[in-house]
Amino acid sequence: MSYTPTGDSTLYFVNPCNKDWQNYIFAQENKSLNALGYDGWHGDTVGDWGEMKTSDGNYLYVKDTYTDFLNKAKVAIGNKYLVFITLNFGHGITIVKV
Numbered sequence: 001m002s003y004t005p006t007g008d009s010t011l012y013f014v015n016p017c018n019k020d021w022q023n024y025i026f027a028q029e030n031k032s033l034n035a036l037g038y039d040g041w042h043g044d045t046v047g048d049w050g051e052m053k054t055s056d057g058n059y060l061y062v063k064d065t066y067t068d069f070l071n072k073a074k075v076a077i078g079n080k081y082l083v084f085i086t087l088n089f090g091h092g093i094t095i096v097k098v
Contacts (some may be wrong), residue, residue, distance in 0.1 A: 013046075013062060015054050016069035026076035033080055040081025041073065047087040 014021050029041050048063045066086065072084050 011046075013049075013052065015060070016062065016065040017060070022069065022072055022076075024074060029073075030077060033077060038080070040083060042075055043073075043084045044078045044080075045084075 014025075016022070027047055027098070028049065032038070033041065045062075046068070048061070051059050053059055066084070070084055
């Protein structure tokens with residue numbers, strides 16, 4: 001990782017499987033969609049970082065959580081569009097419209 005203004009190059013990721021996080025982010029997304037009149041939600045990933053340790057000490061591959069997260073996101077936003085781009089470093093880009 002390169003220089004950052006704070007000098008801290010640590011990255012923290014949110015676990016897409018975390019139900020509390022899902023409830024929070026889906027509620028916030030619906031607030032913004034409704035307040036701003038957008039017709040959908042566009043999401044990106046940061047690519048595949050391999051096996052990662054969760055805050056409760058378990059391990060997962062974040063890329064393996066996308067399908068469940070996106071299916072639940074689509075239910076949460078109803079008839080709005082959901083577009084998701086996953087970056088695969090060195091392997092191109094995958095675009096999914098749910």
